[in-house]
Amino acid sequence: MHVYLRTRGAPRKLDYAFLGAAPGSRWWDTYSELTATERPCLLAVTSKDRWRVLISGVPSARTDSVGTLVYYTLVLDGSPCPSGTTGTGQDRATVLALASRWLDDITRHPEGRGVLSELLDSLCSSAEVDRLLAARNSELTAERAELTTRLATALASLSPVPSAQDTGGPSPVLLAERWIAGRTAPGADAAFLARLSSLLSGEDGQAHLLNLVSSAEDITTLPEKSGPLAVLIEGGMVGDSAMPAEALPGLTSEVVTSAPKARWRAAVVPTVLTALILLLVGLALIAGNWT
Amino acid sequence: MDERSVFEYKIGLLAPSRVGKSTLIASLLTEGQQQLAQDSSVHLLTADRPTKNRLGATYNLVSGALKARMFEPGVVPSTSDPSWFRLLLEARGQDLQIRFDMLDYPGAWLEGAGEGTEDEQKWNECEAFLADSSVLIVPIDSVLLMDSGDENAHLLASHLSVFQINQAVLRWAKNRRELSGEPAMIVFCPVKCETYLSDSGSLQDHAGALRDKVVDQFSDVLKTVRDAAPHAAVRYLPIDTFGCVELVSARWIRAQGSPGGKMLMPKYRVRPPGRIVRKGLDDLLTLLCRQLIDTARAQSERATASRQTAALHSRSYAELREGFFRDLWLNFNGERDRRRHAAASDERLFAMSQQTTQSLFDVLTALAGRESGPRLHHLS
Numbered sequence: 001m002h003v004y005l006r007t008r009g010a011p012r013k014l015d016y017a018f019l020g021a022a023p024g025s026r027w028w029d030t031y032s033e034l035t036a037t038e039r040p041c042l043l044a045v046t047s048k049d050r051w052r053v054l055i056s057g058v059p060s061a062r063t064d065s066v067g068t069l070v071y072y073t074l075v076l077d078g079s080p081c082p083s084g085t086t087g088t089g090q091d092r093a094t095v096l097a098l099a100s101r102w103l104d105d106i107t108r109h110p111e112g113r114g115v116l117s118e119l120l121d122s123l124c125s126s127a128e129v130d131r132l133l134a135a136r137n138s139e140l141t142a143e144r145a146e147l148t149t150r151l152a153t154a155l156a157s158l159s160p161v162p163s164a165q166d167t168g169g170p171s172p173v174l175l176a177e178r179w180i181a182g183r184t185a186p187g188a189d190a191a192f193l194a195r196l197s198s199l200l201s202g203e204d205g206q207a208h209l210l211n212l213v214s215s216a217e218d219i220t221t222l223p224e225k226s227g228p229l230a231v232l233i234e235g236g237m238v239g240d241s242a243m244p245a246e247a248l249p250g251l252t253s254e255v256v257t258s259a260p261k262a263r264w265r266a267a268v269v270p271t272v273l274t275a276l277i278l279l280l281v282g283l284a285l286i287a288g289n290w291t
Numbered sequence: 292m293d294e295r296s297v298f299e300y301k302i303g304l305l306a307p308s309r310v311g312k313s314t315l316i317a318s319l320l321t322e323g324q325q326q327l328a329q330d331s332s333v334h335l336l337t338a339d340r341p342t343k344n345r346l347g348a349t350y351n352l353v354s355g356a357l358k359a360r361m362f363e364p365g366v367v368p369s370t371s372d373p374s375w376f377r378l379l380l381e382a383r384g385q386d387l388q389i390r391f392d393m394l395d396y397p398g399a400w401l402e403g404a405g406e407g408t409e410d411e412q413k414w415n416e417c418e419a420f421l422a423d424s425s426v427l428i429v430p431i432d433s434v435l436l437m438d439s440g441d442e443n444a445h446l447l448a449s450h451l452s453v454f455q456i457n458q459a460v461l462r463w464a465k466n467r468r469e470l471s472g473e474p475a476m477i478v479f480c481p482v483k484c485e486t487y488l489s490d491s492g493s494l495q496d497h498a499g500a501l502r503d504k505v506v507d508q509f510s511d512v513l514k515t516v517r518d519a520a521p522h523a524a525v526r527y528l529p530i531d532t533f534g535c536v537e538l539v540s541a542r543w544i545r546a547q548g549s550p551g552g553k554m555l556m557p558k559y560r561v562r563p564p565g566r567i568v569r570k571g572l573d574d575l576l577t578l579l580c581r582q583l584i585d586t587a588r589a590q591s592e593r594a595t596a597s598r599q600t601a602a603l604h605s606r607s608y609a610e611l612r613e614g615f616f617r618d619l620w621l622n623f624n625g626e627r628d629r630r631r632h633a634a635a636s637d638e639r640l641f642a643m644s645q646q647t648t649q650s651l652f653d654v655l656t657a658l659a660g661r662e663s664g665p666r667l668h669h670l671s
Contacts, residue, residue, distance in 0.1 A: 009548055011548050012310075012398075013550070014548045014549075015369065015400070016370075016397055017399075017410075026409045026410070026413060032373065033375075037371050038369070038371060056371075065546075065554045065555070066309050067558075069368070071371075127547070131547055131548075134547050212344040212345055212348060218344065237347065238347050
């Protein structure tokens with residue numbers, strides 16, 4: 001598992017940047033219409049045997065030059081089943097503990113201040129953040145690597161939030177393959193973590209906590225990916241965090257292939273093509289015999 | 292331009308980190324909607340749900356903090372990833388829309404986004420957007436200009452990122468020169484001006500000094516515009532970011548990674564009753580509306596001229612006499628009807644284009660009737 005940490009320094013020139021190495025791609029840009037990384041959010045995607053998670057908007061106690069509170073972005077990625085390694089079970093447990101702590105922090109404090117904020121603030125002083133951000137990427141490599149190791153160790157030490165005793169039982173909608181719900185809807189957080197667990201185990205799909213979404217209509221711009229989808233509405237500034245769970249329709253491509261006509265076409269077209277090819281080959285052979 | 296007359300433009304903002312790009316965009320768009328609601332000629336709408344939700348989030352953040360009496364000038368968090376705002380300017384009673392996009396991005400990218408990184412690639416996209424913008428707005432931190440003190444005056448240019456702004460303006464100006472048939476405008480907007488201008492409740496009036504300092508610090512940028520795009524309009528318009536706050540103190544503190552190893556730390560207080568009254572935004576909005584509609588009108592006029600040529604050509608071709616037998620044949624095989632049909636279609640497009648141009652001209656005339664405030668100045 002790779003872990004990356006982004007934050008900003010106090011001087012205005014030290015804008016948001018990764019303190020150590022940066023992820024290979026800015027994959028979260030795909031979701032920029034649906035979530036603002038300045039506010040609490042979580043993105044998780046598994047595709048082609050690789051999972052990616054972003055947790056952003058984690059508030060720090062530090063402030064910048066105009067007195068605005070600074071936040072952190074954590075980016076994690078890994079492979080569910082890399083050959084020759086044994087650490088994936090631990091990675092899965094770490095990410096699940098991290099996600100459950102983050103959801104709990106947001107529930108306890110509207111800005112998300114809590115265990116995760118304290119953990120990240122304790123890793124690195126304000127002066128150290130400024131020093132790392134002021135240096136070129138090629139400088140202070142040992143200190144950057146050491147910070148990344150400290151970060152990974154600190155994250156691995158996180159324990160998951162014990163699941164609450166549910167009196168009612170979750171809405172059956174949350175058992176559907178694709179759903180959207182408010183973050184505080186009954187059973188939504190548990191269903192979200194269960195879906196995240198599947199993704200971390202290698203199942204293709206998505207699980208997101210989005211802060212610029214208020215209804216199912218808003219997620220029509222969500223990138224279409226195969227597999228299940230779970231969306232939690234953060235609800236801090238936009239939308240209702242208590243919105244009841246709602247099932248989402250399947251992917252357009254899946255709808256088309258599951259239609260009876262499409263299924264019929266899918267079966268007949270290859271058969272007809274094969275027959276035509278055989279006929280042409282036969283005719284060619286016959287013509288060859290005649291000459 | 293399609294048949295429904297939708298014109299699309301870009302508005303670029305050019306400023307380093309923590310000057311207030313995000314706040315300016317959000318306040319321009321949310322307050323712009325309210326101000327234009329009283330106007331009979333145009334109104335402003337969000338073009339899509341993401342823009343509506345993003346503006347809603349910023350509005351709730353600011354107004355929520357104000358109502359909870361926890362208001363701070365830096366209430367809007369700084370931007371870590373680029374985001375787009377898409378707005379529609381609609382002419383009332385006309386079937387035409389002007390869509391304009393604004394881009395918000397991490398200000399430090401202006402000074403380098405890390406060579407060879409993904410951030411650098413993203414910044415290249417942002418730079419292309421800025422260079423392609425019809426209007427360029429340059430927000431400037433007025434506190435830095437006015438309260439940095441003589442002993443730190445030598446640090447101002449680097450704290451204001453004048454060199455980087457000049458580079459970006461040069462690229463924009465060259466682009467605008469190539470499109471010299473289109474109107475171009477750059478607006479220098481000092482922000483957080485509440486303390487320096489008497490019309491917003493301040494006891495002191497430093498309007499002249501503020502303007503002089505902008506002209507002095509950005510003299511190279513002004514020269515770049517004059518040299519590379521002499522047809523571009525250059526405006527100066529100070530803006531109050533919140534209107535109800537004022538500077539209490541500004542002191543330099545040591546800061547690693549900041550030019551000169553120092554940064555300016557301002558402290559503000561909220562003026563009772565703590566209600567946001569932003570001055571200058573209405574003028575900025577009127578300027579943008581006029582500029583965009585004028586650009587659309589110029590574009591529409593060009594389209595009208597080319598459609599007129601096409602319509603005249605199609606009609607003369609449709610009615611062309613080619614000899615007795617040839618004309619008989621053209622009537623017999625339906626070619627004459629096809630040509631007349633094509634000519635009628637081209638004439639219809641020409642008439643629509645004429646109507647669009649006239650509508651834009653009417654809206655522009657109505658907007659010209661709006662009086663500009665005393666804060667707006669021409670810089671030449």
